[in-house]
């Protein structure tokens with residue numbers, strides 16, 4: 294029913310829903326009430342959950358950590374099936390931050406995600422803070438560290454660098470270019486700096502397979518070699534991922550002033566800079582650089598010796614501060630071994646193993662494998678690789 298009220302010179306049309314009968318809820322009001330109640334309940338639950346588990350604060354979570362369970366990547370049944378359960382007690386694992394911050398330099402295609410996952414899990418489990426890039430991938434790379442990163446919302450005076458006032462984190466594990474001074478500015482003291490390297494040719498093949506535009510399969514390995522062999526400047530992020538990228542991540546190109554690209558290019562991935570490759574074959578300069586890295590980096594791990602590398606990493610901390618199981622859990626070989634054994638057991642248990650079909654399939658697969666070898670990057674041209 295519509296009512297017109299007169300107030301001085303103004304008149305309002307007041308629409309109301311008053312009926313002559315006592316108030317009775319209508320369907321839309323009931324629906325609104327239910328939604329309101331659900332919304333309020335969800336908010337309360339969210340607040341309670343965050344209060345209960347401070348490590349669930351979104352700031353600490355990395356892009357690789359998706360839910361609020363304490364160790365999200367390890368299904369409990371897998372731990373049990375792998376015989377680790379008797380060694381691991383989730384409840385008694387230390388929750389204290391490590392005595393050192395973790396400055397992990399992650400070059401591309403060197404097994405860095407495996408190591409970054411270890412760092413992330415340690416950070417997650419021990420209620421530590423990690424510097425997160427704004428875009429979740431690069432802390433500046435290929436430009437200088439740290440680039441744009443998410444600021445800590447709550448400043449804690451204990452964590453601030455006394456000289457700069459900048460918040461200091463417990464860990465860094467995204468793609469970045471190592472600079473000892475810059476890392477020390479943003480990471481708590483004492484810092485444990487480490488990285489991982491891989492045979493350069495293996496790495497280049499991995500990059501060829503995974504990094505655009507080559508990963509799209511439209512260009513040959515020969516095209517890849519031709520493109521990068523005589524490159525004079527690193528101008529794009531893809532150049533940086535393909536040309537001497539492990540050295541780039543360790544600071545090789547940044548040890549000389551960049552060439553500034555004219556115009557306003559500060560928003561490009563390279564931040565308006567490019568780097569010359571003129572010194573890439575200068576042996577004495579390379580030796581000098583290796584010496585510098587040797588002094589500044591606490592541990593350089595090697596992918597082919599990951600187990601030994603991780604144990605040496607553990608030894609950089611206080612005795613017993615980091616349990617081997619905390620490293621083991623991210624060992625995807627364990628996952629592989631587990632499912633390989635499961636598959637073989639299922640095969641053994643198969644009632645009829647069908648020998649004729651087995652031979653036919655095996656021959657066909659061999660044939661396909663030979664074909665693919667002939668049409669994929671031929672190892673014979675390894676010696677021409679600019680990465681050697």
Ligand SMILES: Nc1ncnc2c1ncn2[C@@H]1O[C@H](COP(=O)(O)OS(=O)(=O)O)[C@@H](OP(=O)(O)O)[C@H]1O
Pocket residue numbers: 400401402403404405406407495498499500502503596599624625626
């Ligand atoms: N534990 C372990 N042992 C041996 N090899 C391993 C391991 N973890 C990762 N890898 C191999 O590393 C390659 C992926 O590297 P990244 O994780 O650094 O890639 S990325 O830059 O983060 O995209 C990729 O190499 P390729 O398979 O040759 O492409 C992975 O297979």
